[in-house]
Amino acid sequence: xxxxxxxxxxxxxxxxxxxxxxxxxxxxxxxxxxxxxxxxxxxxxxxxxxxxxxxxxxxxxxxxxxxxxxxxxxxxxxxxxxxxxxxxxxxxxxxxxxxxxxxxxxxxxxxxxxxxxxxxxxxxxxxxxxxxxxxxxxxxxxxxxxxxxxxxxxxxxxxxxxxxxxxxxxxxxxxxxxxxxxxxxxxxxxxxxxxxxxxxxxxxxxxxxxxxxxxxxxxxxxxxx
Numbered sequence: 269x270x271x272x273x274x275x276x277x278x279x280x281x282x283x284x285x286x287x288x289x290x291x292x293x294x295x296x297x298x299x300x301x302x303x304x305x306x307x308x309x310x311x312x313x314x315x316x317x318x319x320x321x322x323x324x325x326x327x328x329x330x331x332x333x334x335x336x337x338x339x340x341x342x343x344x345x346x347x348x349x350x351x352x353x354x355x356x357x358x359x360x361x362x363x364x365x366x367x368x369x370x371x372x373x374x375x376x377x378x379x380x381x382x383x384x385x386x387x388x389x390x391x392x393x394x395x396x397x398x399x400x401x402x403x404x405x406x407x408x409x410x411x412x413x414x415x416x417x418x419x420x421x422x423x424x425x426x427x428x429x430x431x432x433x434x435x436x437x438x439x440x441x442x443x444x445x446x447x448x449x450x451x452x453x454x455x456x457x458x459x460x461x462x463x464x465x466x467x468x469x470x471x472x473x474x475x476x477x478x479x480x481x482x483x484x485x486x487x488x489x490x491x492x493x
Contacts, residue, residue: 275338277302277466278323278434283332285318285489292318293329294489300434303464305456307477310486316470317438319486323468324436325353337433354382358427362439364419366411366426372398372418373407376425383430390429397425400462401455417448424455428465437469441476453479 276299285293293315300306308316321327323334325341334341336356344352366375373394380390398404401421403414411419420440427435437456441449453476459465469476477483485492 276300277337279335281333284330286330292489296491300468302466303460305460305467305480306482307469307471307480308484308486309477314486315489316486320436320438320470324357325349354379355430356433358432358435360423360427360437360440362442364423366419368411371408371410372422375422376429380429394429397428401425416444420452434466439470441473
């Protein structure tokens with residue numbers, strides 16, 4: 269009997285991007301399946317972060333098509349795009365971008381509140397995530413009172429709060445020391461095993477890339493075979 273191949277959760281075809289005369293992305297094709305941890309590596313200026321931002325709908329491609337769970341993302345605009353992004357995509361950046369005036373718990377809850385979920389339900393879920401990621405005892409602290417590793421764990425909780433289909437992580441360990449970077453690496457795999465969470469990670473960290481299910485190599489705006 270033929271082996272059944274599952275449909276990719278994320279599919280991109282012929283993605284191009286220009287900045288003036290600079291052809292940053294030159295026809296990128298990409299498939300990622302549910303539960304995969306995929307790392308994207310390559311020299312600075314190769315187009316990794318640009319591609320990540322386009323896949324995450326934070327930027328627009330000059331041409332090409334992107335589908336997430338068979339939804340054509342390039343057809344969504346304005347509030348419809350913002351709502352889809354909030355519910356289906358999570359982000360973790362090198363700099364955590366936590367709001368300084370809010371507690372860790374409130375920062376995690378914000379995407380859920382934006383999605384219109386009930387305050388009590390989102391707070392309960394946020395507390396559970398903070399406990400799972402080992403920072404539940406810090407939930408009432410503001411970001412300035414947290415270590416770099418704790419701040420990044422809170423940022424991961426925020427990315428998870430709406431149970432997204434995929435998390436895009438752009439240099440997530442770039443601002444962490446080696447010990448905290450290792451802990452964050454391991455955390456991604458624990459989240460995959462517990463929630464079947466899918467990750468696409470842009471990284472210069474060779475040890476994180478080596479742990480991934482697949483490594484994509486970008487050079488001169490293309491993914492190398």
